[in-house]
Amino acid sequence: MRKYDAVIFDLDGVICSTDEYHYLAWKELADSLALPFDRQYNNKLRGVSRLESLNLILALGERQYSDEEKQAMAQKKNDTYRRLLEKMSPADVSDDVLSTLNELKRKYPLAIGSSSRNTKFILSRIGLADFFDAVIDGNDISASKPDPEVFLKAADALSQRPSSCLVVEDAAAGIEAAVRGGFDSAGIGDASRLESATYHIGRLSDLLDIL
Ligand code: BG6
Ligand code: MG
Secondary structure: OOOOOEEEEOOEOOOEOOHHHHHHHHHHHHHHOOOOOOHHHHHOOOOOOHHHHHHHHHOOOOOOOOHHHHHHHHHHHHHHHHHHHOOOOHHHOOHHHHHHHHHHHOOOOEEEEOOOOOHHHHHHHOOOOOOOOEEEOOOOOOOOOOOOHHHHHHHHHOOOOHHHEEEEEOOHHHHHHHHHHOOEEEEOHHHHHOOOOOEEOOOHHHHHHOO
């Protein structure tokens, strides 16, 4: 008997890598505010929403900003980020990821559960716009990971209970969201070192040993 009936994937850091583009866009903003933002600090922003990321960056300085100022800064960062995302193409999906997705699609309904409001744009850039059975993203939720809302909505969209779905995540916030929502999880990348993840995988095709 199989253990899971569906798989929910995080997008950034699992299906493709957008870390460097997030970094470059935040770096431009941080430099304009003379804040000491670097790649190591950028790692803290993984899985965290845009506004929460901005707050973490602004915490590097003393100055307080109004909500309007913060909205304008987040918009500016996103404009830069979207310009950088234009460079993405199907070549940004590795052979390992693509072959694993194709193999799993033959057996399971598959969903995306991402905090990013740019999810659909990224999926279209990398040639996977119509691939998944459900896509729940930052536009569909009121609370970002580590809140489980995005994964609960993804399970619901697939008509599955959390206990029947495996969540695949690269961020600590995402593994916490999975645990809080009652999902088993497979941690990849940074999240492969987290004890709270049910499985620890080195590359996406390792899922084929679990599923
Ligand atoms: C997550 C990323 O997928 O989306 C975070 O890991 C990012 O780094 C978050 O902050 C929100 O992204 P966006 O595209 O809505 O600014
Ligand atoms: Mg991620």
